[in-house]
Amino acid sequence: xxxxxxLTRKIGPLGGKLHTGRSRNDQVALDxxxxxxxxxxxxxxxxxxxxxxxxxxxxxxxxxxxxGYTHLQRAQPVLFAxxxxxxxxxxxxxxxxxxxxxxxxxxxxxxxGALAGSPYALDREYAARLTDFEGSQSN
Numbered sequence: 042x043x044x045x046x047x048l049t050r051k052i053g054p055l056g057g058k059l060h061t062g063r064s065r066n067d068q069v070a071l072d073x074x075x076x077x078x079x080x081x082x083x084x085x086x087x088x089x090x091x092x093x094x095x096x097x098x099x100x101x102x103x104x105x106x107x108x109g110y111t112h113l114q115r116a117q118p119v120l121f122a123x124x125x126x127x128x129x130x131x132x133x134x135x136x137x138x139x140x141x142x143x144x145x146x147x148x149x150x151x152x153x154g155a156l157a158g159s160p161y162a163l164d165r166e167y168a169a170r171l172t173d174f175e176g177s178q179s180n
Contacts, residue, residue, distance in 0.1 A: 044068065070150040071172065078173075081143050088136050092129050099125040149174035 042065070049056030099122035109119035149169035152159050165177035 044072075064154055067151045067153055074146050074150065074174075075172065077146060078143065081139050085136055085139055088132050088139075092132050092136075095125045095129045095132075099123075099129075147175040148178040149176070150178045153178050 045056060047056075102121045102125070105121035106118050107121045107124060108115045109117050109124070149165065149172050151168050151172070152163040152165045169175070169177045
């Protein structure tokens with residue numbers, strides 16, 4: 042409702058037609074997906090930089106030995122490089138999860154409706170292209 046109010050102030054009564062063919066639920070889902078798409082790319086860039094720094098630090102510490110721990114107890118000596126690369130692998134799995142999330146949410150929800158779609162003839166694929174989504178959400 043806040044988006045509609047701001048839009049109506051900005052462009053006049055036409056802003057009141059914002060919900061034609063789409064529910065508020067659709068619009069909230071769209072806003073969240075658009076926001077998360079941007080944020081995921083930012084996080085992926087940051088994770089890539091951190092992975093690169095971990096590899097560089099590991100290469101610089103190939104002969105450094107440290108105590109390895111398991112169950113919060115010293116277990117055996119390990120290379121510091123090996124320890125750092127364990128974090129690299131964790132980040133690699135996390136970036137895979139983020140990419141999977143990005144693929145799953147790359148469906149534009151506008152027009153799916155809160156219950157059974159819209160009574161209006163909507164070109165949802167066109168709307169998906171305009172909003173930079175791969176396709177539209179079926180339901």
